[in-house]
Amino acid sequence: MEFVRAKSAGFCMGVSLALNKLDETIEKKNISGDIYILGSIIHNPQVVAEYAEKGVISADVPEDIPAGSIVVIRAHGITKQVQQALAERGIHVIDATCPKVKDACLLIEENTDKGRVLLLFGEEAHPEVKCLLSYAAADTVVFDTLAECQKCDLDPALKYCLAAQTTQDRHVFDAISRELSKRKGLDLVVLNTICHATMVRQGEATKIADKSDFVIVAGGYNSSNTRRLAQVIETSGTAALHVETADELPLAELQKFAKIGLTAGASTPKKIVDEIQAVLESL
DSSP: OEEEEOTTOSOOHHHHHHHHHHHHHHHSOOSSSOEEEESOSSSOHHHHHHHHHTTOEEESSGGGSOTTOEEEEOTTOOOHHHHHHHHHTTOEEEEOOOHHHHHHHHHHHHHHTTTOEEEEESOTTSHHHHHHHTTOSSOEEEESSHHHHHTOOOOTTSEEEEEEOTTSOHHHHHHHHHHHHTSTTOEEEEOOOSOHHHHHHHHHHHHHHHHOSEEEEESOTTOHHHHHHHHHHHHTTOEEEEESSGGGOOHHHHTTOSEEEEEEOTTOOHHHHHHHHHHHHHO
16 A cells, blocks of 8 residues: 655644644743633644643633633634623733734725625634624625525625635635626625635645545544545545544555545644554555
8 A cells, every 4th residue: 555645734834823822821821810712722622632631721602711811812713802802801812813814804804994895705603704704894795605606696886805714725716706706897806815825735635636546634523624625635536534533544444545645634733643644554
């Protein structure tokens, strides 16, 4: 059996920065309150569990965080309104939002402040999308497929801006942009909000898929960028399997393939990718 691993597999810059901020907060803690994260610091349950062992408390809603505590904002960001409410309650806020998400927020804010309606390509229930929407000063329309975009009834009397969740598929976003550009008289500004690292990972995943009989995609099941990698690979015509850990690998099934590829989401720790690689190389 041959094996190939994506060079980009593992943490992206935004995830690394968020975890570094949380580590620094734990190490340099200088106020008496507990350390909280609102939701998952990143979308990887193994990482979240490790921080829970270090005493970091996960809160599902802002009201669960007591006044006087420390809260580290997750890499996906939180809504502008929630962040302001936390600060007003005397909670020490440490913002670990990914810089690429922050840039997208500011682009959306700048363009919607000018009266443009936001058209957002993303998963409406995703925390990053909720964060992005909170910076829109005007109306918003959210869709997560090209087909949904095609059904949108847009008023040519209004001005629009098109943006995307930072981990979305660039090829689909470009198709959406072309679709909207065909509409006569539509005043549309296209914002470049998809992270470059996301595009690099998806491009590399496609190349690995072309060279492999089967591809393993490692990462949290709640990680949208990991799910997207699996979708990109399958769209290219190669079968893919999304797993969280090496324990989930179907060893008997994998032995049928001559060449297996391995990639991982932006929130997948290197040690998990290494463990999966070790199992694959032992087959």
